[in-house]
Amino acid sequence: MAEFTMPSLGADMDEGTLLEWLVQPGDPVHKGDPVAVVETAKSTIEVECFETGTMAELLVDPGATVPVGTPLAVIGTSGEDGARKPRKRTARHARKKSEPTEPAPASPRPSPPPSAPPPSPAAEPEPMPATPVPAATPATVLHPGHLEAGPLLRHLAEHSGVDLEALRGTGPGGRVTRADVEKAAAARSAARPPRARATPLARRLAAELGVDLTTVAGTGTDSAVRAADVRQAAPGPATPVAPPRADARPAVERHATVPPSDDRAATMRRAIAALMSRANRDIPHYYLSTTVDMAASMNWLREHNRHSPVGERLLPAALLLKAAALAAREVPELNGSWTDNHFTAGEGVHLGVAVSLRGGGLVAPTLRDADALALPQLMAALKDMVTRARTGRLRGSEVSDATITVTNLGDQGVESVFGVIYPPQVALVGFGRVVDRPWAVDGLLGVRPVVTATLSADHRATDGAVGARYLTAVTRLLQNPEQL
Structure with a gap:
């Protein structure tokens, strides 16, 4: 058996509210399947399962708010599930069988003291207790069957609103089966007015x-x-x-x-305030910036979009994100986390992307292995992720494990942004709006599209020389877009 616990969906998450279960006891689950919807201070997130097996028991009801690490459910993993259940049933069955057999040896013990003859009459009454048992009322026969019901059957009955004690079992010995519970649940549902299924x-x-x-x-x-x-x-x-x-x-x-939207926005703001206060207090930031000539990138982008279907056209943001990811692969000292007073390099470049929400606040979902994505794939993933972030449909794996974060405020008209590092990461990259500026090329002054790239980095993990190498790599990649 394995416990499915409330996951940590960000450095600022201490607790979460279980909104709904997407599976029920007895359902098969696979690693990566969404099994629950959890509400954090920032967003509503679908949480995936990290085991493959059968959902054995749900421990927390929808609507409950519990701390990170609290067991939410029990999953019977393949191999354990089949091995444990028979042992449990065997143990319960052994206890039940021992109860009728214990009185039988008790009768011979008192019988020897009177005299030797009583044992022979006492041996005849032994079959007599067995005779009334089959002749007992159906309730007497059914009751042991109810006790034999496993946890999955009991949870199914509880979830369906079925009283096990009121059922007549059709299984061996009058035991209640899953089919009996499902039949009773169907009859109960048919007897009440239809109710829309909704979270x-x-x-x-x-x-x-x-x-x-x-x-x-x-x-x-x-x-x-x-x-x-x-x-x-x-x-x-x-x-x-x-x-x-x-x-x-x-x-x-x-x-x-108490307007729900206002209350949610206030809660999110408090969570962001607590995390950013901690980041500014605990992380010694240093800041660097550079201005990148985007002429080559914008020309390449126009040519690409001219020969591409509408659905595959790219925005400048795709080039900026890909350059940030490839530069992080070249300068791994900025791609990872600071934990336990030392730097741990990330396993791959997982790019956190800051997304502003319509109701206020922001989240930073993760583009996994962003350095390995082709530009059209990265653009499609970015569009999908932003849409789901703003509609509360992110998954748990998409809001954790980022190794470096990018914030792009160019669409807001901002020309440069110096962000606060999202702990435990050690760097945050900022991009502003691509603007036309006077620019000297080969001694001649002209007008060129440029963008300001900034870096906020953790001085505990790196120093300015490493940060400068990173921004130099970003500049080189954006001036050679065919490498992206």
Whole structure:
């Protein structure tokens, strides 16, 4: 058996809220499969499984907030699951069989003291206790079967709202089987009005926006309605003015008292403030900057986009990110983390990309092995990641293990940015807007597109000479875009 625990989805995460389970007890799971949705102070994230096996038991209910490292579920791994369950059933069965057999030896013990003849009559009554047992009422026969029910069957019954004690088992000896529980659950579901499948976050959002979940087409597992589906189905700008409706008043009053979006933004801001305060306090930063001539890159980009389909065209950001990743591979002293008072080089270049969220705040999901991605692949991965970051659909593996982070504020009109390092990383690269500036080339003054590249680095891990090598590598790569 293996424990599935609340993962750490960032250096600033101390606890998380379990929003929903994407699997149930008895479901097979594979390494990398999303099994739960967790809400952190910054975002809503799908958490993947790190074991392959069968989901044996769910330990935490949706809606609960628990610290990082808290066991959320138990997974029966292949090999252990099959080996443990028979031993458990055997142990329980042995205990049950010992209970009726213990009184039998007790009767011969008191019988010898009176005289020798009693043992022979006492031997005849032994089959008599066995005779009434089959003749007992069905409840008496069924009760041991209920006790034989394994944990998966009990969890299935609990999840389905089925009372095991009220079931008549169809298995050997009157034992309740999985088919009995599923049949009872189906009958129970048929007896109650239909209820739309939706995540807890989607239900909360639907109540706030006045959306009828039964009219929303779900895109989640088994067509479950997700928060993104509710937002899409919500009315336009008129929605916030809907408070006058009587049936919506409780949600509106609650919204007016503690607006969920404002509360979430405040929580995120506090988390960012705590992490950045710690980073500024504990990390001795040094800063470098350089201005890069982007003429060769922009010319190459125009030619590439002219001969590419619309869906494969690139933005300058793709070139900047690829140059940052390749430079990190060339200067590995800046690609890794500072832990336990020493530097640990990263296994691969996993590029964290700062993404601003529409409701305020930011997250930094990870482009894994960014140095090995071709430019079209990197562009597609970037678009997909930014979209899912802003709709709360990131996965756990995408918000952890970054080895160096890039922040690009060029689309905001900023020409240079000096960022704060995201611990435990040791460097953060900043890019501004590509702008036209007077530029001297071979002694002649002209107008060229340029970009300001900056580096914030941890002085404990490196010094300015290493940082300068990194920015020099970035400059060389951007001036030779065919190497990207």
